[in-house]
Amino acid sequence: GENVEQHPSTLSVQEGDSAVIKCTYSDSASNYFPWYKQELGKRPQLIIDIRSNVGEKKDQRIAVTLNKTAKHFSLHITETQPEDSAVYFCAASPLGGYNKLIFGAGTRLAVHP
Amino acid sequence: SQTIHQWPATLVQPVGSPLSLECTVEGTSNPNLYWYRQAAGRGLQLLFYSVGIGQISSEVPQNLSASRPQDRQFILSSKKLLLSDSGFYLCAFGADSNQPQHFGDGTRLSIL
Numbered sequence: 001g002e003n004v005e006q007h008p009s010t011l012s013v014q015e016g017d018s019a020v021i022k023c024t025y026s027d028s029a030s031n032y033f034p035w036y037k038q039e040l041g042k043r044p045q046l047i048i049d050i051r052s053n054v055g056e057k058k059d060q061r062i063a064v065t066l067n068k069t070a071k072h073f074s075l076h077i078t079e080t081q082p083e084d085s086a087v088y089f090c091a092a093s094p095l096g097g098y099n100k101l102i103f104g105a106g107t108r109l110a111v112h113p
Numbered sequence: 114s115q116t117i118h119q120w121p122a123t124l125v126q127p128v129g130s131p132l133s134l135e136c137t138v139e140g141t142s143n144p145n146l147y148w149y150r151q152a153a154g155r156g157l158q159l160l161f162y163s164v165g166i167g168q169i170s171s172e173v174p175q176n177l178s179a180s181r182p183q184d185r186q187f188i189l190s191s192k193k194l195l196l197s198d199s200g201f202y203l204c205a206f207g208a209d210s211n212q213p214q215h216f217g218d219g220t221r222l223s224i225l
Binding site: 006034036041042043044045046049089091098099100101102103104105106 | 145147155156157158159162164170172203207209210211212213214215216217218219221
């Protein structure tokens, strides 16, 4: 089955810097890759997603890139702000799997003023 | 608009007691429904998913079961809770298999 690895587990940046979180997946048939942000004690919230027919997607300060050949995808946050501090999860959805998601272990991002 | 409701928000139960967590969705018909568990400081593990009434798929062997008695209702149950069942339980829905998943507020379950 699908396996998703996420790095780094923790990331500390200064306000205004960029942050990059990377994930690799094992099932080449996976075709959908969302990213969720989870604040302490709260529900995960979808922040951006990408499908396998697209190489890059951007939404304001957030972008996701996908390399199908290498089976990895990355989240890029530019001009980080203290409110970006949270745990970020990547996930992959195997083709034909009714959109069930296999999650990475998460990255705790801390943005320091 | 589509919304998801999950309750209770917190629950403290003794070992060996039964469990019932409920999740309901509004604003969409025949959604895909999912139960995840999140251990403290860890990622989300898919427990069950359902693509229709009475259709339940289990992802991992465990002490829990799920049911979908109505189109927009998903229930997580146990007959006898174990200490290892503690965690943050999240219900999620997708309008269909091509739509993103959205999570409920979760239930924090502590087993004593």
